[in-house]
Amino acid sequence: MANNNVFIALQNNEEARPIIEAIEQDNAEARVEYAPAMVKIDAPGRIVVRRETVEDLIGRDWDPQELHINLISLSGNIDEDDDAFVLHRGD
């Protein structure tokens, strides 16, 4: 069986919570696991963090590069632009 999981791990804090919620909204297959102080989100093939979804949740402008502040770890190829941060396997 092909294993093409990607993951992103964030600190479990006030700033990261809406990001986690946005990931859950935009990635139907995401599995969210809570460990002490951190949250690890796995999904097959792809995870997208959309700027617009986060902005709707926090009510202000949000730059996907703000992810850096509360990011713990990730796995997958990254594709980032002004509107989204994407993790994926393959090209």
Place this chain on the structure above:
Amino acid sequence: MAAKRLNLREKYQKFTRDLAWEPTYQKKSDIFPQTEFEGIHIHDWDKWEDPFRLTVDAYWKYQAEKERKLYSIIDAFSQNNGQLNVTDARYVNALKLFLTGISPLEYAAHRGFAMAGRQFGGVGPQVACQMQSIDELRHCQTQIHTISQYNKYFNGFHDWNHMHQRVWYLSVPKSFFDDAMSAGPFEFVTAISFSFEYVLTNLLFMPFMSGAAYNGDMATVTFGFSAQSDESRHMTLGLEVIKFMLEQDERNVPIVQKWIDKWFWRGYRLLSLVSMMMDYMLPKRVMSWKEAWEMYFEENGGALFEDLSRYGIRMPKYWEVSVKEKEHLSHQLWATFHNFGHAAAFHTWIPEESEMQWLSEKYPDTFDKYYRPRFEFWRQHTKEKGRWYNPTLPMLCQTCQVPMLFTEPDDPTQICYRSSQYNGEQYHFCSDGCKDIFDDEPEKYVQAWLPVHQIYQGNCGGASIPEVLEYYHLVDGQDNKEYLESNDRANWLRWKGMADTEADREVQAVVNE
């Protein structure tokens, strides 16, 4: 007309690639003299792109915010005597190992990336290496600052850098990094950014830092996750450098594969110290080494290497051995440190009954069969005849410098011994992985500074344990030996208002499911 705001791609282009120029009066090979000797062929440095597209202005902005957050927590931690909130004073020994073993590597990485960045002929990797070099300096500093609070209350923290250069088991992390830094720039980033940071450091920072949080250590979890937020960028650099080399020229593929094989095994052997921290040194445990290896290496690493297979890259050689060893690793390490606890810069102890129960549950096929009887024997021996320490010195592996404690992959009752001849001398190894690494570059590894050989040659203060401890700057009876008999424990009980009436009182550890 107002200037159009640059998008992320354009900004990265302007702030990074446009910094480069073609030299006119010097040859490129004179400016970057180390880019060819490793056999890596690069045709177009512009194909290197940081997927985060982080520019220097954004870098400073986010790093400043991370630092502000971190230092406000460190202040709160020391102002509120946070060191008293950890689960148990035994926990602090994991921090001693961290400060003496890991923090100096952060500083080494700072130097290493400054050197690698200087040697790369493209501006993309130059900028990425420069940022990482600054990050690593920050990590070393924040770790020293955070842990200095513990130094005021616990023994063993006082001369960590001196110890890093001398103490026997600390030659394991030190030689790992020295090996990488004395390689060429491409091998260095493959070793550190890809094999260590991308494939292996999740094992160190995720379960261990989450474990620090679980054990009430607010300071460590804070520097840990702050460092780890940079680490995501480093890991991405690691993957990027691998893909870049593989896409540039197919002649690079076998060279990269050889480095991945080598540095996976070097890093995995280094992490055996972490296995023992997770299974034995954290009073409250988040997950076992075995579970962490399955989650972060087998599952996650498996997906990574499946992705890389389109370039002709396969799983690192001997990964199957690491899977067999996951049942044994932490127990064999802790048993060895228990035996040599008189020469270590932290305390050791026998796990209490509730902890042995946890180990039995996590390792149903091996713990009760092979390891519990040893710990029970040593506990009984301590009761009847006093704590036993091994008076001889162990043979070390010429490559990884870990004592020869690992067993045959298919026979946990037989220590694994391998050896090679080189220029009429015999060299010893703990595994096929370490032997292969030596056989590929024997002229490098014959120069290894092996602590046990050095002691016997009289280069470490003398031939007796007290003389060697003095050379290490360890105070006998204060920084080393059994936890139950330590000042750390006596102080802890006093601070926490706990009685210590029974001489053989067991430590009250909490074990969580």
